Structure formats: structure tokens, C-alpha cells
Amino acid sequence: MRVPGSLFLAMASLVMSLTVAVAVLPTQPSPPVPVADSLEALRAAVRAGGPPKDGIPAIDAPRFQAASEAGLAPDERVIGVHHNGVTRAYPQRILVWHEIVNDELGGEPVSISYCPLTGTALGFRRGDTTLGVSGRLLNSNLVMYDRATDSEWPQMLGVAIAGPLVGHGLDELRVVWTTWQRWQARYPETQVLTTETGYVRNYRRDPYGSYDPLGGYYRPESRPLFPVMHEDDRLPPKAEVLGFRSPHGAAAVTQSALAAQGVVELAVGESHYTVVHDPGLDTGWVFHNPDQQPIDPEALRFGAEGVSGSGIEGLAPVNAFEAMWFAWAAFYPDTLLVDGASP
């Protein structure tokens, strides 16, 4: 069979452009974590969020200042990252207006993202491209797009659901959603994102509500704004959980259960995971612990690199992030939930 020259050229250029795209944006050819819904179902559930593409502008040239000049309130929420020897805090009241910061940490290009409607902060390696806000939502969650291929990436999935990189998974890095007081205590030398973003916004006000005290959209009992693919009433819609996904399944632990138990052992699918509460940052660190290696909570130490101590060494860390329960359950309907008494 003869292939027409023009068709051959078109196919070759498509393959080449995809190769170039994958080279500029580090991805994994298949998502590291099973996705509950088909890509078609996910695409069908995407809806307009109101602003158009880039109507919520990502920060592409972030500026930073010293912690002593930041003037943040102790209980103010920040998204913190410690990576490649660089420590930075991104105040939530700035990210609520921009949702993505295209930054560079120790020479590595990364995107720090935050979705106020699902209360989720995630970091991604972005290679030579940048990420932007598509203006679309999936399960109320920010749908990002990459400027190399225009593929669409729901933030919580980290998997492209449309575009040339459909089905590929982004490479994540751990960020911590905590208060300024806690972050500064752990990392006194941290740099802080300034309000010199290139845009004019009212950075003193969160248009959705308040985390201190809890109010507006962030109240645990308040309803989400947009329909979701799966509903689960085991917890109030906006209850905060620490979630992680693994090849064996997804799991979530409520903040209160994690704080009360200190170390949570979880059988997920046919494997085993350990979640360690970090009392300093009030977050959790997750490890794949297939041999159920015993961990002594008293022997754990918390520092700049996270948690260390007897039993932790040799375990593979798993990325985890805080999320509102309704959003976590909407993306991962089969999730395990630890909400207090028993796993």
C-alpha cells in the first residue's frame, strides 16, 4: 500500500511535534495512578468556570522578598516549597488571584499551583514550557494548560485529559499548605512571593471567604459551586483531608485523625502505606511501606527535609496534598477514608 506523500509528511510532523512537546514538558507516558473515570467521561464533565483562558493570569515573572519584609499575619495560609536547596512561601492571598506561579527552584523550572475552589496546592516540573489557567473546571478543580502543546491538565489529576499529550502524567513535587507561622518556624530563611506580580489585584482580600476564621466558601458544611462527577457524604463537603494516590488505589486521612494518631498505617489495595503527622507544619508525609516496617513515633525527627528517623529510611515517599473532601471523592470515588476511630 502506498502512503500519499502529504499524509506521510503530516504524520511525521505530528510525531516530531509530540516528541518536541514531551521533551519540553517532563511527563510520564501513562499516568502513575489509575484514574477512576474514562478520559471521555472526564472531558464531558469539564465546564466553563467564568473567566476565559488566561482571564486568571498565571505569574510568569515572580519576585521574592525576605521573610522579615513579608509582613504576613501568623495564621495566614501559605503554600511552601523546599526544593533543590531553595525555600519559598507563596501567600495564598496572592495565589487565589493567579492560581499558578511559573517559577524556577535551584535551576529547575517548576509550576506552583493552587485551586481555591478545591483547596488544593500542587507543584509540577514544567521543563521549558509554562502552565496557564484554562478558565475551565473539572469537579470544581482548576484545569491548567501547557503553553507548549495546549494540552489540558486538571490540577488534582495531574493527567492530560485533552490535547496532544492526552493520557500523559505530569511529574509532581511536594508542596506544603500550612500557616505562615508554622512555615517560618521550620524555614526561617524562606523567601516570600511579593505582590509585584505585574497585575493589579486586591491582595488583601480573598474573594471566596476566609480560613481564619473559617467563613464563606471555605465553611466545611457549605456546598460546592459546580456539579461533581461523584458525591460522597461520609464527610462535610469542604472538610480538609490529606490525600494520596498510588498504583494500588487512593486514600485520604482527615486532619483530626492524622493529628490524633500521629502515625497512620493503611492497607491500600494489596499493599501498605504509612502516613506520618508533622506537628510543626500540621501536614502529613506518606511512604510506601510494603513490608510494614514498624515506625516508632517517638523516634521521628522533623526538619528542613521533612521527616526522618528509625524506620523511615529506605521507604519510598509518596506525594500527598490537602484537599476539600468533595473534590477528593469526586476524582477518587473508591478512595479509602480514615476519619477518626478506625481505618
Added chain:
Amino acid sequence: MTARHLRLATLVRTRHQWGALAGIALGYTLLYLWLSGDLAGGGQGGVWAIFPAWARILEARAPFRFEPVGLIELGPLVWTFSPLNLLLALLLGLLVGLNGLAAWRLWRAPRTCGLRGSGLGLLGSLPALLAGGACCAPLLLVWLGLPLAGALAGLSSWLLPLALLLLSLGLWVMTRRLPRQG
């Protein structure tokens, strides 16, 4: 000058009528700016202004919604100032004011004349207010909740043109029914 111009002119002849028009237009403008998020709380009591982003004056962040060029603090209020958003809000406010005056005149007119008011014009003010909230500031959506919020978000780009159309149409219908002399 056409007959309609004459009728429109009779709406605002006295000082009271000018005052009413200015009051309604200004009130609506402030309400629009508040609901669209340009005007909000967060001020720390001072009075100052900076204008660092004049280059973005024509940059749209949504249909009929433009990037602020400056930040103005007025006591407890913070105004992210966009000249084009302000002009749009004033235009809408003026149309709402004229609709209000026309509706008032028709309501006050003798019943025997067979004159009736039109709710169309005032109804037209609602899509603009909703557009303000639906487009970029979620405040109104948070109040409204589901399922209206999702629907409004998708329609947001049509709400403001719809408001302008309804307000203009309402004014046209009412001025046709107005007597030439007040």
C-alpha cells in the same frame, strides 16, 4: 431634533430629575463595581493611589471586563481601578437611571391616557449585575450557590450585552409612550 429626543429630554428637566438620574446612575455604578469585585473591602484606613499598570488599560480579562491599571485605597475600601470598567459601569448606570425616570413618569401619568410602564428596562439592569459577579468575582456566585452559579458562569459573556440590549429596548419602548410635554 426628533420627537423621541424631545420625549427623552422631558425626562430630565428639573433639578430634582437631574438629581434622581445622578443618584440612580451613581448608586448602580457603585453596586456594579462592588459586585464585579473592582470595589471591595481590605483598606487599612488610608487614602492613597498607585497606577503601576497603564500598559494593561485595554487588556481584557473577560468579555467586557478589563484589567485594572491602578489601586486606590479609600479608607476601608480598595478600588482596583480600570477606566474602561468604570466607563461601562457609568453607561449602564445612566441607562438604568433613564429607565427609572421613564418608568416613574409613565406610572404617574393619568390612567385615562392609557399609558403603562414597562418593566423591561429595569429588568435589564439585572443581567449586568449578574455579569459583574459571574465573570470574575465569585462573591455573587457564592451567595447564589448551586445550581444557578454553574449556569451563570457559562453565560457570563452574554449577560452584559443582554443587559445593554434590554436597557436600551426598555428605554425605547417607554419613551415612545411618553407625552411630548411633561
